[in-house]
Amino acid sequence: MTMNDVLKSKTFAVGTVVLVLIAIWYFSAVMLNAPFQRELDERAKLSPTTGQFIEATLNQKRPVLPAPHQVAVEIWNTTVEKRITSKRSLVYHGGITLSSTMLGFVMGTVLGVTLAAAIIHVESLERSLMPWIITSQTIPILAIAPMVIVVLNAVGISGLIPKALISTYLSFFPVTVGVVKGLRSPDPMQLDLMRTYSASSFQTFWKLRWPSSIPFLFTSMKIAIAASLVGAIVGELPTGAVAGLGARLLAGSYYGQTVQIWSALLSAAFLAAMLVTIVGFADKAVRRRMGIMQ
Amino acid sequence: MSRSVPLTVLAGGIALLAGLAIQIISADAVWSPSYGLAAALLASSYLLAIVWRHGAAAAFLLLAIVHLAAIPLIGHIGHGEGEMGPAYWALLISGWLAAWTSVTRLTAAARSVPPSARQAINLLIPFVFGVWLILIWEAVTRGAGIPQVLLPAPSAVWAKLIASLPILWADFVQTFMKAVIAGYVLGCGIGFGTAILVDRSPFLKRGLMPVGNMVSALPIIGVAPIMVMWFGFDWQSKAAVVVIMTFFPMLVNTLEGLSASSAMQRDLMRTYAASYSQTLLKLRLVEALPFIFNALKINSTLALIGAIVSEFFGTPIVGMGFRISTEVGRMNVDMVWAEIAVAALAGSAFYGSLVLIERTLTFWHPSNR
Known part of the structure; x- marks a missing residue:
């Protein structure tokens, strides 16, 4: 070089x-x-x-505004120096946020793919549901986060599930839209070929539509997992700073601990970067197996 | 195939008959003229669905009868709030299936009508879906007596919304007119300006694109507590959050859009001896418009979310985010839903007006032709 x-x-x-x-x-x-x-x-x-x-x-x-090295020292102290079970360990809080992010992401992806599959098979469902799915995203969904948490808490559901539900809501949309596009991506020639084989719509789905939607699915999943993390963090705010990265942010802002806020913020950023990268790697691995490497 | 009765009609008819049977047999069923009227209207809609199957006229008539039936269907709840039994639920399901049938017929009929009518039908179909969503929500919350705290009925939310218009308006002005608009204009403007500047240096562009894409995926909303510390409790801190949230999508999209024009087109400009600014204004920015509008649309949602969520970190005693978090604490869930309805309306109107502007400005783009 x-x-x-x-x-x-x-x-x-x-x-x-x-x-x-x-x-x-x-x-x-x-x-x-x-x-x-x-x-x-x-x-x-x-x-x-x-x-x-x-x-x-x-x-x-x-x-x-804390200097970068102060934040770095704080992150070092609260990750490496503390036991991970300690309430002051960022690893502990990050783990709590990560678990609801993952649960929400998985539920959102499953819901998104299911909706997409239903939408391409039933025309009147597409006509009636698709506009609402798009409208639902112009609504500031996160505004209902506190209500979901508090109301579910009132009926005895607390902890992981309510936060994961918010993540689900935020992450299903990119998946639905992307997968619908992907399931539609086979060109008419290929669909005609399936018809000449007299393939059932189930067979066409599994052997043609689903494989061609995989690249779209992964692109959407990258967006979805980032959205899911935002949902989990915001979901931790209304419970009153108990646990999780969102709670660290809130506690930091209550007590004016700027270094703590910044370290929570950077850990969240790091987590987001890691998650998106992992999905990216999975994407590459799956593409290689399927033989669609660019 | 076409001789057999569609599945939705069959299931809906069975549900209707089952509902009527239970109503007659069971001792504690709630009776009212509304129930009889709804059942009669639904029965006639199913008869119609079986006898007259094709064409737009049949679909519209079916649609009209089904929605006429919805009025007594909801009215019947008034005779026994929270005491609705299986007889009522069967009727509700039957009504929903009848509406579903009419939508399927409309979708089929849309293929054989002139384009202007097709557009109207395409608007009508999601509208019907929305109407039935609200109808079922109303029927289930009131009919089954679901506690107000868990999920208020749409009618209760509407009543609350009308009763507290002044409060909602003040919140709207604080959050939307001040924080969102100021932050959105500043954030998009700075993002756009930076993109124009960065575009002149290929080196900066190579370095900033990956960083910008990365930052767009980060939970930027987390800077809210910091901004509240720096700029105080009032709307300025929320606008600052919105500026940061909207900056990067705008930067990345504009940069991408500026390189959307083809080498051919740029060569043509060069043969015209066009200056940098002429090429920028007459070719590259025009080609970038779809990308810029994409960012504007993404940002419209982000801006509203940013402003509302940063209010959770501290506000004066007004604002949509403030109202939501305090009313949740006081278990006034109907007020929260009213506030969410306002936010939803504001968000959709914001997005919708951007789409309209985009259509008039990018009429030449293949996706609009």
């Missing part, structure tokens, strides 16, 4: 952008934390040099 290749590579470009973003973050941290630090210094009658002053702004206890 020559120097020129390196400069043109995607990794280098992405790396540069990420580095620039971190630099901007540090700069903003200094700027945003400076007023409070100046106040502190005045009170303590200190006159620090510029170097000392900047260092102090990056190491406050409750900064307006």
